[in-house]
Amino acid sequence: MPAVTNAVARRDIAFHIHSQTNPKLFEEKGPLVVARGEGARIYDGSGQVYIDAMAGLWCASLGFANERLAAAATKQYSQLGFYHTFFHRTSDAVASLAEKLVELTGMVGGKAYFATSGSEANETMVKLAWIYHTVRGKPAKRKVIARDRAFHGSTIAAASMCGLEFMHREFGLPLPGFLHTLCPSPYRGMLAGEDEAAFVERLAAELEVMILHEGPDTIAAFIAEPIHAGGGIIVPPAGYFARIRAVLAKYDILCLDDEIVCGFGRTGNWFGKETVGMKPDMIALAKGLSSAHFPISAVVVAPAIYDALYEFNRQGGAFGHGFTNSGHPVGVAVATEAIRIYEEMGVVDHVRRMGARLRSHFEEIGRVSPIVGEVRGAGLMLGIELVEDKATRRAFPPERQAGPTFDRLAYESGLIARCMGDVLGFSPPLIVDERDVDEIADRCAASLKRLEICLSAG
Ligand SMILES: Cc1ncc(COP(=O)(O)O)c(C=O)c1O
Structure with missing residues (x-):
């Protein structure tokens, strides 16, 4: 290792804590x-x-x-390096990106909300689901059902939605009210003699049993990645999301789509929901949104969710939510340019x-x-x-x-x-x-x- 690298490694070992890293191994091996x-x-x-x-x-x-992303960021920095989107503030770039995300996701009549990380986007969807049900006279609908082997982020509610033990064990998670249903893994989950259609029926039946056991009036939402990423690249069997959607509709439960990995072309469609036939009420976007060249995330919601938020405030409720860097102009500029490149490259x-x-x-x-x-x-x-x-x-x-x-x-x-x-x-x-x-x-x-x-x- 050259001297410079050695010096960086030494400083890193001395001063820096890494995510998902074993400190002992790290100190032995270095970065x-x-x-x-x-x-x-x-x-x-x-x-x-x-x-x-x-x-x-x-x-x-x-x-x-990427030179184009760098140029987009530089241009934006010299024009407006920061402004926020609280209290009616916006810019041309923010409004245009919101419009673009609604169009790309096919969420007709919907709207977009900005945040800075995938975890924040997922937690935003949960809060909006709570508001949605409260406004409709069902404030007890609070619980969220996720799936085994899911990954939805590291903040406390997002980690609670993960279906991975190592995200819970040391922290006493999941929080109460965050439940997990079966992972739709054909390779690991199908029983002997079961075909995919029977497997889908069993997954839907298990979900329904959980809903009935918990009480349908207590369940706000179901959250899923179209294809599990960090849980081991799991593609659900054909027809899975259509069957699950039918169960959710029966009990007035919202469907939240975590597209944080699957979005922006990753699965061979613009969004993973197209690859697996998922019809969500809200969609969380991050990562590929800006090619991760700036921390930005978004939630795109169906009109009914926005209508609920409107009504909630009209009735005196406050949307006490938001991040300093929601709709950061540089993030928006980088994301807009990334999407332009995706379109140009087909x-x-x-x-x-x-x-x-x-x-x-x-x-x-x-x-x-x-x-x-x-x-x-x-x-x-x-x-x-x-x-x-x-x-x-x-x-x-x-x-x-x-x-x-x-x-x-x-x-x-x-x-x-x-x-x-x-x-x-x-x-x-x-x-x-x-x-x-x-x-x-x-x-x-x-x-x-x-x-x-x-x-x-x-
Ligand atoms: C599917 C999925 N959702 C959410 C997240 C959390 O995103 P962030 O790390 O930006 O909070 C991740 C991160 O890997 C993810 O893979």
């Missing part, structure tokens, strides 16, 4: 000091290059440096082509590898589930560390992927070309071969 980015690649202080097949955190859809067609190419490489790898149980996903959001026994789908015992070992081997070969247990996640920048896709697949295949050797050695 990866990222010096610069170019397209889908990042460079460390010594010039070592990595292709980041996770777009950072499923977010840098336009890669790690993001949906591009993702479909590159996603199909990466998937067919992975399927070929899976055919020959004895430890690939399933390749799944949509567009450029793909997962490979590792198993000890393909025929029975038997998982590796956790102490074998199959997924984490793959991560290490891939990293040593210059590929950044992300294991979620033994599911390997791939969610590269959407600008990847054929050469990038082939490189990701080649490095993945080589790392899997090395993993097989490690695992068979003990």
